[in-house]
Amino acid sequence: MTERLTIALAQLSQTMGDLAGNADAMLAWREKAAGADLIVFPELQLIGYPPEDLVLKPALIERAGEQLLRLAKATADGGPAMLVGTVIAAQGLLFNCVALLDGGEIKAVRQKRELPNYGTFDEKRLFAPGPLADPVDFRGVKLGLPICEDVWYPFVCAHLRERGAEILITPNGSPYEIGKDERRMSQVCAARVRETGLPIAYLNRVGGQDELVFDGASFVMNADGSVAWQMADWDEALVLTQWERADEGGWHCVEGERHTLDPHPEDSYNAMVVGLRDYVNRNRFPGVVLGLSGGIDSALSAAIAVDALGADRVWCVMMPSRFTGSESLEDAAECARMLGVKLDTIVIAPAMEALDGMLADVFTGRSPDLTEENIQSRIRGVTLMAISNKYGHMLLTTGNKSEMSVGYATIYGDMAGGYSVLKDAYKTTVFDLSRWRNEHVSSIGLGTAGPVMPERVITKPPTAELRENQKDEDSLPPYEVLDPILYGLVEQELSVDALVARGFERETVARIEQLLYIAEYKRRQAPPGVKLGSRNFGRDRRYPITNAFRTS
Numbered sequence: 057m058t059e060r061l062t063i064a065l066a067q068l069s070q071t072m073g074d075l076a077g078n079a080d081a082m083l084a085w086r087e088k089a090a091g092a093d094l095i096v097f098p099e100l101q102l103i104g105y106p107p108e109d110l111v112l113k114p115a116l117i118e119r120a121g122e123q124l125l126r127l128a129k130a131t132a133d134g135g136p137a138m139l140v141g142t143v144i145a146a147q148g149l150l151f152n153c154v155a156l157l158d159g160g161e162i163k164a165v166r167q168k169r170e171l172p173n174y175g176t177f178d179e180k181r182l183f184a185p186g187p188l189a190d191p192v193d194f195r196g197v198k199l200g201l202p203i204c205e206d207v208w209y210p211f212v213c214a215h216l217r218e219r220g221a222e223i224l225i226t227p228n229g230s231p232y233e234i235g236k237d238e239r240r241m242s243q244v245c246a247a248r249v250r251e252t253g254l255p256i257a258y259l260n261r262v263g264g265q266d267e268l269v270f271d272g273a274s275f276v277m278n279a280d281g282s283v284a285w286q287m288a289d290w291d292e293a294l295v296l297t298q299w300e301r302a303d304e305g306g307w308h309c310v311e312g313e314r315h316t317l318d319p320h321p322e323d324s325y326n327a328m329v330v331g332l333r334d335y336v337n338r339n340r341f342p343g344v345v346l347g348l349s350g351g352i353d354s355a356l357s358a359a360i361a362v363d364a365l366g367a368d369r370v371w372c373v374m375m376p377s378r379f380t381g382s383e384s385l386e387d388a389a390e391c392a393r394m395l396g397v398k399l400d401t402i403v404i405a406p407a408m409e410a411l412d413g414m415l416a417d418v419f420t421g422r423s424p425d426l427t428e429e430n431i432q433s434r435i436r437g438v439t440l441m442a443i444s445n446k447y448g449h450m451l452l453t454t455g456n457k458s459e460m461s462v463g464y465a466t467i468y469g470d471m472a473g474g475y476s477v478l479k480d481a482y483k484t485t486v487f488d489l490s491r492w493r494n495e496h497v498s499s500i501g502l503g504t505a506g507p508v509m510p511e512r513v514i515t516k517p518p519t520a521e522l523r524e525n526q527k528d529e530d531s532l533p534p535y536e537v538l539d540p541i542l543y544g545l546v547e548q549e550l551s552v553d554a555l556v557a558r559g560f561e562r563e564t565v566a567r568i569e570q571l572l573y574i575a576e577y578k579r580r581q582a583p584p585g586v587k588l589g590s591r592n593f594g595r596d597r598r599y600p601i602t603n604a605f606r607t608s
């Protein structure tokens with residue numbers, strides 16, 4: 057009877073759709089796991105997670121089958137067996153699976169049963185639920201293989217236990233969300249361990265995939281609920297966990313490293329760094345360009361870009377108008393200096409004058425209004441897009457969640473761009489993250505230590521500078537009032553009445569609800585951005601654009 061096992065946990069990133077590349081990477085990591093009995097990879101490691109409709113393409117399923125066979129053959133060398141996440145078609149249905157590859161063959165396949173279909177997840181659209189499966193027999197040990205969502209409910213693990221499982225190994229594609237690492241361990245896995253009396257190895261992927269980032273933070277929990285291993289967040293890593301069969305028959309994982317995970321808000325900052333880094337690199341941009349206004353949103357976006365890509369890949373442009381104050385010019389220049397990035401200055405007055413002239417006839421008899429304010433924003437958008445086209449840098453959009461909630465952004469203007477790091481960060485979070493970054497350095501960032509923006513950028517009242525003496529608070533409640541209202545309306549789906557009961561003014565809440573609903577069309581046309589909270593605009597919160605419902 058096997059008394060000892062070495063299980064390698066490979067906390068890896070994935071390149072969506074690069075099946076051969078993902079397979080090559082698995083083989084390379086397997087070499088580093090020499091001596092292990094088994095190497096485990098995250099959910100759908102061969103394809104990428106979440107694959108969306110890519111898996112509805114028959115050619116992809118065919119090629120996944122070819123790559124899986126290639127991996128299986130590689131295990132004929134007597135080295136570690138592999139547990140590989142992939143998609144398999146059977147009887148006209150698609151399954152989200154793990155395959156156990158050993159001795160040159162596919163020894164066993166297990167299908168995911170619980171398919172998440174809420175929030176950002178759409179798995180029922182793609183996959184059929186697998187049957188309640190038995191453990192696999194691996195070198196005399198019965199391994200239970202629940203896949204991600206399978207461990208979020210008692211059912212699958214209870215069945216595995218009943219059918220004799222001795223160790224639970226769960227490959228995951230569990231996206232980052234504030235507080236999620238704690239939930240996975242203390243609520244979800246601790247409950248499964250308590251119910252089954254079995255130890256669990258929880259393996260998550262790392263890296264960014266469009267709006268989602270995966271923090272890793274994989275761990276092993278022994279049957280007594282103690283944590284034997286805690287892997288770091290964000291980085292690819294391999295650990296060889298040693299398992300022993302105790303006298304009373306149960307399996308125990310020998311204690312290894314226990315990394316401290318990022319505290320909040322560093323976790324959110326690093327999520328943005330990872331999301332942007334992987335988006336820019338995987339889509340092969342040489343770098344990013346952004347408008348640096350001297351305000352806090354563009355300053356924080358630039359700091360995150362430098363931490364993600366390095367200062368030499370971040371290009372900032374100051375585009376003053378006649379409404380731009382001298383403080384803004386100084387703050388943008390100082391910010392660029394602190395970050396070590398290139399800063400160009402492009403005056404937008406000539407374009408404003410040209411448009412004023414072009415539109416003079418059709419605008420005869422109309423006074424200047426929001427139209428001209430939006431033209432300024434659009435000229436900046438056109439200018440930045442021209443640089444993007446000429447040099448290939450992607451335009452980084454700087455709008456935050458508070459603005460995106462109430463439509464406080466110009467469509468085809470400052471909303472232009474390919475990706476946004478602040479999209480799921482309320483303005484009050486933008487202030488918190490800016491303060492945090494001025495006092496700390498990101499554990500995974502490429503930027504230098506020390507402050508990244510002048511203190512004044514954080515303390516001065518926010519303004520769009522699209523007209524004389526404009527301040528955000530002229531048209532919006534202060535962000536300390538606006539953000540909790542938005543949090544209630546967006547993340548908690550509260551009604552106006554419920555927010556009034558929390559002490560907010562009815563008229564204000566009703567106006568914000570109205571602004572939120574009528575800005576849906578803008579959000580549908582906004583670039584993707586990093587998900588941080590429980591209800592991001594994009595995959596989480598999907599509202600109709602044409603919508604007469606109000607709770608006021």
Ligand SMILES: Nc1ncnc2c1ncn2[C@@H]1O[C@H](COP(=O)(O)OP(=O)(O)OC[C@H]2O[C@@H]([n+]3cccc(C(=O)O)c3)[C@H](O)[C@@H]2O)[C@@H](O)[C@H]1O
Binds near residue numbers: 430464466467574577
């Ligand atoms: N449901 C719908 N479906 C499709 N299109 C719809 C629409 N509702 C309006 N529209 C169209 O949208 C256009 C109006 O939207 P848009 O042109 O953006 O203009 P609008 O939303 O009216 O104004 C822009 C707002 O953003 C603020 N802003 C601008 C720039 C920067 C900042 C900042 O501080 O960050 C703030 C500015 O002060 C103002 O409150 C019109 O063409 C209208 O026809």
Ligand SMILES: Nc1ncnc2c1ncn2[C@@H]1O[C@H](COP(=O)(O)OP(=O)(O)OP(=O)(O)O)[C@@H](O)[C@H]1O
Binds near residue numbers: 352355
């Ligand atoms: N003078 C400017 N020079 C360069 N870019 C600008 C300028 N004004 C606005 N932008 C760009 O448009 C975005 C929206 O800016 P705006 O000042 O209108 O509002 P904001 O949301 O308060 O942003 P910020 O805090 O960065 O100023 C900015 O983040 C910046 O990228």
Ligand SMILES: NC(=O)CC[C@H](N)C(=O)O
Binds near residue numbers: 203230
């Ligand atoms: N891939 C999955 O099944 C993810 C769902 C799961 N509840 C998580 O976020 O961890």
